[in-house]
Amino acid sequence: MRSRIIGTGSYLPERVITNFDLEKMVDTSDEWIRERTGIRERRVASEEEVASDLAHEASVKALQMAGLSPKDIDLIIVATVSGDMPLPSTACILQHKLDATKAAAFDINAACSGFIYALAVADAFIKSGIYRNILVVGTEVLSRFTDWQDRTTCVLLGDGAGAVVLTPSNNEYGVLSIKIFADGSMWDLLHIPAGGSKMPASEETVKNRLHFIKMRGNETFKVAVRTLEKLVIETLKENGVKSSELALLIPHQANMRIISATAKRLGLSLDRVMLNLDKYGNTSAASIPIALDEAARQGKIKEGDYILLEAFGGGLTWGAALIRW
C-alpha cells in the first residue's frame, strides 16, 4: 500500500514587500539580497489574517482538486512554527473553519522541514490502514515573528500556505519513500528564544526583542549545503532512481545558492528545479507545498513523473520524499 497526492492548493497573501521596500527599513540593498539569496520580493499577511486563514484558503483548493469534501477527511496535519496561538493547535482551528468534523487534527513543528515531516506521518497512517484521506498543510505567518529591524533575517522570510490531500494509491504511483532526520545539538542555529517555558514572555523579553526569529545564517548555510547534497544522492540511490530520470526537483525555497548546489550535485539543470523563492522568499513549512501546487497547476509534472522533494531547517531537521506522480 502506498499513499498518493490527489489534490494540491496554495494561498499567498496579497501584500508584496520588495527588496526596494526593505532598503527603506534596514541597511540593505536589492543587489545584496538578490545576489546572496535569489529573493526579489515576499508576501506578508494582512493584519486580519492568521496562519489558519492561509491554511484554510490553500486547503479548500486542494480539496477541490481532489474532488473531496471536508467531511471526507480523516486527519488534518498542519506543519507550522507560526500558528495562530500556542494552544490549541492550528490544525484544530483549521478543522473548525473547514467543518471537517470527522477529522482528528494536530500540528507538527519541524521548522522548514515541517511539510516533509507531516507528509511522512500522513504516509505512515495511510500505509498502516488507519486513515484513508489525510489533509497535510504547511502554513506560516513568519512576518509576526520577524524582527523588521534585523537585516540578517527580515530579508529572507515570507508568509504563505500550501496543502495536499493524500489517499491510498490504487497503482504503483505515489509516495515511494520518505526519510526524515534531526540533530538537536545545533538547535540554537535557528530559534525564537522567548515565549516558551524556558523564557516566558515578560517586559524584558519584549524589550530585548527575544520573541523574534534569530539565525546564525552563515553556519546554517554551510550545514544545509553539506547535508542536502548527501541527502538527495542517498535518496535516489536507495530507490534505484537515476537523477536523469527525475522530472523535477522541488526544494525548500530558502536560498538560491543552497538550491543550486544541490541541483549541481545531482547534475540537474535549473530548468528541472522548481523555483519561486524570488517571489515569496523563505516561507518555512509552506514553501514545498506552495511550489508543488504551482508545479502541478503549471503542468510541470505529469502522471508517472519522478519528483524529489527536499528540505532543511531549524531543529536542526531535514528530510526528502521521492514521489511517482
Ligand code: COA
Ligand atoms: N544586507 C546587507 N548586508 C548584510 C545583510 C543584508 N540583508 N545581512 C547580512 N549582511 C552582512 C553581514 O552583516 C556581514 O557583514 P560583515 O562582513 O561586515 O560582518 C556580511 O553581510 C556577510 O554576512 P554573512 O552572514 O557571512 O553572509 P552570507 O553570505 O552567509 O549570506 C545569508 C547570509 C543569510 C543569506 C546566508 O547565510 C543564508 O542564506 N543562510 C541560510 C539561511 C537559511 O536558509 N536558513 C533557513 C534554513 S531553512
